[in-house]
Amino acid sequence: MxxxxxxxxxxxxxxxxxxxxxxxxxxxxxxxxxxxxxxxxxxxxxxxxxxxxxxxxxxxxxxxxxxxxxxxxxxxxxxxxxxxxxxxxxxxxxxxxxxxxxxxxxxxxxxxxxxxxxxxxxxxxxxxxxxxxxxxxxxxxxxxxxxxxxxxxxxxxxxxxxxxxxxxxxxxxxxxxxxxxxxxxxxxxxxxxxxxxxxxxxxxxxxxxxxxxxxxxxxxxxNNELDYAQFYGTLPATQAGNQLRSELQSADVSFVGQDPLDNRRAIDNPGTLRTPNIVLVTLESFSAKYMGSNGDARNLTPNLDALRKQSLYFNNFYATGTRTDRGLEAITLSIPPTPGRSIVKRTGRESGYASLGQQLTAKGYDAVFVYGGRGYFDNMNAFFSGNGYRVVDQSSVEESQISFKNAWGMADEDLYRQALNVADEDFAKNQPFFLQLLTTSNHRPYTFPDGRIDIASGNGRDGAVKYTDWAIGEFLAQARNKPWFSNTLFVFVADHTAGSAGKEDLPIANYHIPLFIYAPELLKAGEMSQLASQIDLAPTLLGLLNLDYTSTFYGRDLFREDGLAPRVLVGNYQHLGLFDGKDMAILSPRAGLRRHDDAKGQSIERHVQIDDPLILRTIAYYQAASHGFKQQLLSWNAGN
Known part of the structure; x- marks a missing residue:
């Protein structure tokens, strides 16, 4: 002393x-x-x-x-x-x-x-x-x-x-x-x-x-990247591969890889190939709980509540993660959230994948990522330009075309104006288009142009949500007057919810997001209640096109699940989960294995062994996805 x-x-x-x-x-x-x-x-x-x-x-x-x-x-x-x-x-x-x-x-x-x-x-x-x-x-x-x-x-x-x-x-x-x-x-x-x-x-x-x-x-x-095999529970490759194939095997599907953990498979969609335009809008931080039709009494989403009745609406749909880059990764690559950084931000390894954009570009589409902010943020420009898209972001838009912007980018209405311009240009060239948009207005500081709604700009998230809804209504009103409208699928989906923290590591209720597919002349409106997530969106859209392709996707076509066991995959950098509609399995570093029984209710936590059936399903997805990423089994080539 x-x-x-x-x-x-x-x-x-x-x-x-x-x-x-x-x-x-x-x-x-x-x-x-x-x-x-x-x-x-x-x-x-x-x-x-x-x-x-x-x-x-x-x-x-x-x-x-x-x-x-x-x-x-x-x-x-x-x-x-x-x-x-x-x-x-x-x-x-x-x-x-x-x-x-x-x-x-x-x-x-x-x-x-x-x-x-x-x-x-x-x-x-x-x-x-x-x-x-x-x-x-x-x-x-x-x-x-x-x-x-x-x-x-x-x-x-x-x-x-x-x-x-x-x-x-x-x-x-x-x-x-x-x-x-x-x-x-x-x-x-x-x-x-x-x-x-x-x-x-x-x-x-x-x-x-x-x-x-x-x-x-x-x-x-x-520890911004975690090696799955080093930190998480694993199975013998053959066992994990067989489990994964039972998760993905459906009618008219044949696996083509020799590696037992290779999920590549030939998808044979029946029917004649269709090439409708696709406008996929990813909404910043938009929880399903904000919608009046889901019980919110603040009247923040009158346009989306009306759109729900006119769309194919998925009411049991979940985000894979808690950040925008995770949502983009899941929607674009249809891959579970591997531990550590998302693929979007793995600089030097973010490109060359068999993405949704690559699949559509190969069929003659103009695949464009349209972002309201500057696309170097979160490495988005490098990710999208390296995976079959061209990029239109704030830096490529003239200041005269931007009526309002804040720290994160241009207002949603300006973003939609750019999307309409791109769509018009492609229609004039007789080229089908796939526009993947990302909004920014529903983000702190929650500012937007004055006079649009009855809540003042910068006055909290309620105003940002209502402005987001208002901008969607205006966008669709303008789109309905376009000659390409009748042959276009409009998809609205959130990147993640506004808040995912809870008492559990992966509180599944806090991952619930909306998904709308709106095409009044192509698709019958209705409600879909099957358990689904962002990784299911890409194969579902390609299924609507009757497109045959070689898939590296871990998601399923929601119209052709063929009785497969329900599941969604969610994560938060370290903890990786699978929810089957009732119970949640969670994988954690140092081979931690847990279940949360009745995950939406009492959420009873217990530690389990690796032979637990729900744990086996969970490991199969994440072990295969991490292996596929490391071994470049998810890559795009001209033969896809």
């Missing part, structure tokens, strides 16, 4: 104590804001949280530790150095407070500590910074934090001075202290990771409370 009489140790202890205090206050505030969901925050939750806090400090204080230990005694005793320590304390306080506020805002938006989303936000800083500036009073917030930090640093001036005036250790003692700091950091690296000691399963909110936000951020940054 004699180490604590030395100046560097005293100063580091002071900083660490302040950090730990702010971490504790942050944890308490987060708990209080989600008390109903988190339940009782037990002593164990806070004790585990303290371990993560200490593990973070063991890393974070290493640079300062070595500076203080290497600082010459003559420099240490100078007045200038003492002022520097005081300034460092003030700056550290400001960073601590800023981190605490950022954690609260992130928790309020996503219901979790910093994770992959926060990492992505750092990578795509332009959009995120502009979004923050448009959403929050940043100037006032930073000024307030700076004033608080200065005030607290003045209160700590005496302890800082006492630490600076304490004796410096001898060279041998400094060496021992430095080696001890390195050993402590190494021990934390071995004993503490994203799941240990907080564990898996149980109440997800409590597990997040037991985490440390900055620690989770750097852990997510380090």
């Amino acid at each position: 004699h180490f604590f009489r030395f100046a560097p140790v005293r100063f580091l202890t002071l900083l660490a104590s302040v950090w730990l205090t702010i971490f504790l206050i942050t944890r308490c505030v987060l708990w209080l804001t989600h008390m109903d969901d988190a339940g009782g925050a037990t002593l164990g939750t806070f004790a585990t949280g303290l371990l993560y806090d200490l593990a973070f400090l063991a890393y974070a204080l290493l640079p300062m530790t070595f500076y203080l230990l290497l600082c010459p005694a003559r420099l240490w005793k100078t007045r200038l150095h003492r002022w520097m320590l005081q300034g460092l304390t003030c700056f550290s306080l400001f960073v601590m407070l800023f981190t605490a506020v950022a954690e609260w805002l992130f928790w309020d938006e996503f219901g979790v500590r910093f994770n992959f989303i926060a990492v992505d936000y750092l990578v795509y800083s332009d959009e995120v910074l502009n979004n923050i500036l448009e959403s929050y009073p940043i100037g006032k917030l930073l000024s307030t934090l700076a004033i608080i930090a200065i005030g607290l640093s003045l209160l700590l001036a005496r302890p800082v001075r006492r630490a600076a005036e304490a004796p410096m250790p001898a060279a041998r003692t400094k060496l021992a202290m430095g080696l001890g700091a390195l050993a402590l950091a190494g021990l934390c690296g071995l004993a503490v990771n994203q799941d240990t000691p907080r564990g898996q399963g149980g109440n997800a909110y409590q597990r997040e409370l037991a985490s440390n936000g900055p620690y989770q951020f750097f852990a997510a940054f380090r």
Whole structure:
């Protein structure tokens, strides 16, 4: 304990104590804001949280530790150095407070500590910074934090001075202290990771409370891809392949690959090939619960509620993930959400797949990705241009054609105007078109052109949802006057819901999204209630065209399921799930295997063995999808 009489140790202890205090206050505030969901925050939750806090400090204080230990005694005793320590304390306080506020805002938006989303936000800083500036009073917030930090640093001036005036250790003692700091950091690296000691399963909110936000951020940054075979439960290749084929085998389907985990198969759709135009609109953050026809009483979706009666509407449809890139991956490639980053964002490995766009381009379609923002965000331009599409985004649109834009891009009505222009140009060339749109307006800061609806711009998500609905109504009204309308399939589907956090790792009710297929002269309206997800959309659309093709899709044609067992596949970077309409199986890192029986009701969690039937189905999908990605079995070639 004699180490604590030395100046560097005293100063580091002071900083660490302040950090730990702010971490504790942050944890308490987060708990209080989600008390109903988190339940009782037990002593164990806070004790585990303290371990993560200490593990973070063991890393974070290493640079300062070595500076203080290497600082010459003559420099240490100078007045200038003492002022520097005081300034460092003030700056550290400001960073601590800023981190605490950022954690609260992130928790309020996503219901979790910093994770992959926060990492992505750092990578795509332009959009995120502009979004923050448009959403929050940043100037006032930073000024307030700076004033608080200065005030607290003045209160700590005496302890800082006492630490600076304490004796410096001898060279041998400094060496021992430095080696001890390195050993402590190494021990934390071995004993503490994203799941240990907080564990898996149980109440997800409590597990997040037991985490440390900055620690989770750097852990997510380090582990942005997870090798399935290394971290998850696996089956012998033949067993997994047989299970997968039983999931995908239907009439007129023959598998063509030699690898037991190869899902490539020849699809023989009966009937004469049709080439209707397709407009596939992916709606940003649009939960099914927003619709009045699903019970919402706020009258936010009058156009979509009316469209539901005129469309083929799928009322039991689910997103695969929690982010836009996951929705685009599932819709475009028809693949389950493999762990870590989506394929869309795996730079250098995002192209060359047998996508929906490639299949349609091969049949003479003009496949176009039309985006309201700048397509470099989330690597979308590289993904779509490398998989059979040409790209029209904000950067390719003249400013005179944009009536309104915010941090994320042009308003939905401007996006639809661009889509109509592309459709008109292709129709004039007598070329069928496939337009895959992605909207942006239903996203914080929730701003849109004035005078469109009865809710003010920037006044929360309700207004953004209602504007999204209004823009769809205007788009379809204009489209109905086009000569190509009668031969066009209009598809409206969400990329993900507005909030997916819950008490479970994969709360299935929070993945429920709408799907409309509207073509009044091509398709009879009605309600479809079978369990389905975004990965089923591509094979269903190609089935409507009676298109024969070689499929790498993991989805099914929803009109030709032929009695296959129901399932949807959902994930959130680390946890991978399969829901069969009643129960949920979850695969987690380090071969964690769980079930949630009655997943939409009581959601009774239990750990199970690998021979559990639902677990076997789940492993087959994810093991095969990860293997197919690594072995390039999902690639496109001219023979497809």
